Amino acid sequence: MWTDMGTMGWGWGGGWGLIGAAHMLLWWVLIILGIAVLAKWLLSPGGRERGTGGGNALEILKERYARGEIGKDEFEQKKRDLGP
DSSP states (O other), rough: OOOGGGGTTTSTTTHHHHHHHHHHHHHHHHHHHHHHHHHHHHHSTTTTGGGGSSOOOOHHHHHHHHHTTTTTHHHHHHHHHHHH
């Protein structure tokens, strides 16, 4: 009677239990990791805009001018090129 405990659900099921437990653990890790990545993407500044190409072209142009990457003449030319 006491020797059948392993086959009646008291043990690990003859080896498949360890594989099943590892499989379940892997799925929980993947689910938690997926939720963490999704939360980081949604909560990061500009996270939802990243896939659509970023910010406004004029804003980027203004930032480049403010950082000194382009001069006044180039800024004005590109601003005209962008239109109203």
